[in-house]
Amino acid sequence: GGESWSTFNSPENETIEEIIADPYNPERIWIVKSGFTEGAKVYQSETGGQSWINISGTLPNISALSIIYQEGTNDGIYLGMTYGVYYRNGTMDDWIYFGQGLPNTEIRDLDIQYNSGKIRCATYGRGLFEADLYPIDEIQPDASFSAALKTVCLGDTVFFINESTGADTFLWNFGDGTLSNNYSPDHIYPEPGRYTVSLTATGDQLSGNMTRHSYIEINPYLPPVNIGEKDRDKGSVLYLNDDSFGMIFNVHFPSILLSVKVYTFVKGNRRFEVYDKNGTLVSKATVNLHSGENRVPLGFYLSPGTDYVLRVSGFAYLFYNSDGARYPYAKNDLLSITGNTAFSREKYYYFYDWEVQYMTCSDESLPVTGEAENVAADRIIIAPNPVWDQFTVTLMGFGLDEMVNIRIFTLEGILVYKAAINQERKITLPRSILPEAAGIYILEAGSPGNRYTKSIVTVN
Structure with missing residues (x-):
């Protein structure tokens, strides 16, 4: 410390009597000057002395000799001059005289006694004086x-x-x-x-x-559901060592494939893999299996998509059902096993009793799948669509005495809006209920007797 110094330009040419810095921000500096240059008494810098602001205001044309910053205030500053003490803070436009009762002599030094709430000033030849600090309205922080x-x-x-x-x-x-x-x-x-x-x-x-x-x-998440054939055909002892066969499935809601059940002929490691419809590997897990029935933990996160394939890499040696498959296997039509890669409608390969966790904790978050839109797209009219401002939803095909529930979801299955409509079959909604600047949403209209969906497209 002090081995090297740098200079900064001082405003005016008068002598600097004292310099102070903000205890919380060393870039904020104040200097005071002696001399008799009108309006050149106190300067403030927010840049560590690179530039200066004259805050002398209407101070008298006498020397400024001492200055002190009061912590815990809105920039409260006391200034000692040739005659008297002056004060200002961040809420004031100018200085106020604070020297009532002081003798007409130079104020050479200032000190704040925080414990007693006093300011002390040392004068030239007239002794030491103290007074109460300027009253500051304490602002209680408002936590919210x-x-x-x-x-x-x-x-x-x-x-x-x-x-x-x-x-x-x-x-x-x-x-x-x-x-x-x-x-x-x-x-x-x-x-x-x-x-x-x-x-x-x-x-x-x-x-x-x-x-x-x-x-x-x-x-908590909704309880897992089980999908697919529960067990292998007990009358069959068929197994394969071919890894090209697997199961094709669709995902309509963010899910986790927690586990599947397999029946092994030869114990050892198996690598379980999921590929998307483009043939890209999206999940994998290597599990050591014993001979016979195994519950295989997977924990594969599955985003909405079609034509996924679940398969085993390498020699499978897993039992499968040679006939009796009943595709599709589905639960709420949110995940459905639609077939196998052998394109054999009667065969069911390897993976039994799929345990699937939907990524939601409320039934209200589960939309119906997009297939319903193709069946009855004309039952919901959205205008305009694409949406850039407010839009109107008109419902068709519902009875006048039916209560219709409207829900709007993101493609990830997140509920962003819901309302119940009785008799009135038209509702106008603001664009602001759809949070994304541009994207696609699914609107679902449902009653005890009917349930339809339609896409909403938003644009900037």
Whole structure:
């Protein structure tokens, strides 16, 4: 420290009597000058001395000799001059006289006693004086927050929005033993349940707090479903060592293929693979199997798509059913096994009792699949479509006494809008309910007797 120095240009030519810096930001500097140049007493820099702002205002044309910055205020500054003390802060347009009761002599030094709330000044030949600090209205920080979504599925991210004022540091308590100092954090909760969230906002040594009890609700995923043939044909002992055969399936909703059941003829490792319709490998897992029945853990995430293939790489030596297959195998038509790569309608290869986890915790998030649109696309009229502003949905084919539920989903199955309509079969909606600037959504209209879907296209 002090081995090298750099210079900065000082405004005017008068003598610099004192220099101070903001204790929180060293780029902010104030200097005071002696001499009798009118209006050249106090200067402020926000750039570490590279440029200066004259804040002398209407100070008298006498020497400025000392200056001190009061911490915990809005730039409160005390200035000692040839006669008296002056004060200003960030809310004031000019200096005010603060030297009542002081003798007419130079104020050579200033010091703030924070514990007692006093300012002390040392004079030239007249002793030491003190007075109460300028009264500052303490601003209590206002802690406030919200969450983008308060109810989510286990594993989803909760995004918190900080709406506090008058604070510069923050402490979040998410209610699960986890803390954060981020301004607007996001958080993933480890377990289902309701969580109380609190935020402490601090500024200028004062704090405010907001606590929202049972504010965040984390719901578990819906129970897994099982799809496909349950077991191999007990009367068949057929097996194959050909890895070219597999099962073709479609995915209409984000899902996880948790496991499948296989029957092995020869124990050892098998590599299970999923390919998309373009032949690209999207998931793989190597599992050691014993002879006989095996429940194979996979954990393959599956995004919506058609013509996926599940197969085994290398020598399979797995049993299959040579006849009796009943394609398609489906559950809520959200994942459907549609055939096999041998294109043999009667055969069922290798993979039994698929355990599928849909990536949702609410039945309301499960849309019907796009196939229904081809059957009854004229039952829903959307105008205009593509959508760039507000749009009107007109429903056809529903009875006048039917309650019709409208839901709009993203292609990932995320619910973005829902409403119930009774008798009125036309509704006008704002573009703002569709969050993406440009994209495709699925509108579903359903009643106890009918259920239809139609695509909505949005443009910028």
